[in-house]
Amino acid sequence: MDIVLVPGLWLDASSWDLVVPHLTGAGHTARPLTLPGLASAETDRSGVHVADQVNAVVAAIDESTGPVVLVGHSMGCAVAGAALDARVDTVAAVVYVGGWPAESGMIPAKNFATDGADLPPVPWEEFDEADVRDLDRASFEALLRPSPASLTSEPFVLGDERRYTVPAVFVCPEYRAADLREWVADGAEPVAAIAKHKNVTYVDLPTGHWPQLTKPAELSAIIEQSIAQSIG
Template identity: 50%
Template sequence: MHIVLIPGLWLDGSSWDRVIPVLEQAGHTTHPLTLPGLESKDADRSTIGLRDHIDAIVAAVDAVPEDDGQVLVVGHSLGAGLAYAVADARPDRVARTVYVGGFPAVDGEPLGSFAAENGEIPLPSWEDLGEDDLKDLDDAARADFRARAIPSPERVTTDPVRLTSDRRYDVPVTVICPEFTAADLREWIDGGAPPVQEFTRLRDVEYVDLPTGHWPQFSRPEDLGRAINDAAAKATQAAG
């Protein structure tokens, strides 16, 4: 199966480097994306908006030959909202979406709220991120993360999401829960927490615990790869 890998804020396609071997050993073809404005720390991000990121991912899905079947779309953190928008745009091409530590987007709402400087969002201090998010990342891993971090375009988080197809509700979802548990997420959904109410509209959702911090692609890459492989197997089985 073709697997499109969407990084979250501050990261490019190389953030999936330690996950990809697990996926490719299972026979999958991977497409790790570097989204517009994340090409380098010196890239021009001044005109990049949410639509540019969604369009780039849709183009990656469209580039997969239809004869190769549907595509698994994986989004980390804020990338989960992007993956959901792609399922909205291409419900026929997306076999399943996988959200790693993230939630589906909400029509008419921005993807998040982050401190920005001069139109871009720098990686916050470790203190601002918190130890729960950074769990299992030692000093060397944190130093590597900060060295690779690229400011994200502010408008990707502030532009409102526009969703148009109710068929997105039919695209199955796997939620991988790292710094929160599946039980936590179900409690937030049942309690009416606004950021997660879109889950109530989805017709097929599975929850997978992967206890670690917010970046399992760095802290538990092999386990994350195996969880994505399991989601791909479910997508393949559903396709018959």
């Protein structure tokens, strides 16, 4: 199975380096992505739009040789969800790690501060303790670079409601699956899309917000299980 790995804010393909060997060792083809605007800290992000990031994931799906499992992390969940919308017939399952898909018109990153064309990383000291659980600060900060500021102002545009029929796994790291279920039941706006999905699985993975860095073997096992379920 081809597995397209979509990073969240401030990270490139290397953020999946600890996960990839587990997936390839199980016989899968892992495709970790560096989204437009994330090539380096010095990249000019002034012309990078939300659609560019979504199109990069769509291109990776199109380059695959068969059904694809999409894995998104944090803000990458919204990007992955929009790519699913564009290629719903090709995606066998989606794994949302520490985040969720957006509904059309949403701007999930709207509350982040920007600096010109950049959306700078949040300083370590401003993260909640739960977010950085198990995380090595120096190694983490070495991975970071700004994301495009357009993510804070441009809405996601979706149009194929068949996306709600694709099996979706929600991995809950710094919060519990019970918390996410409660937010969905309460009708919280950021998680509105989850209530519309027909085939949802919630999985607890107790750690910080970046389990691809802190619990890669456990996260890989969850991804592999989602593949097994998607192919029946």
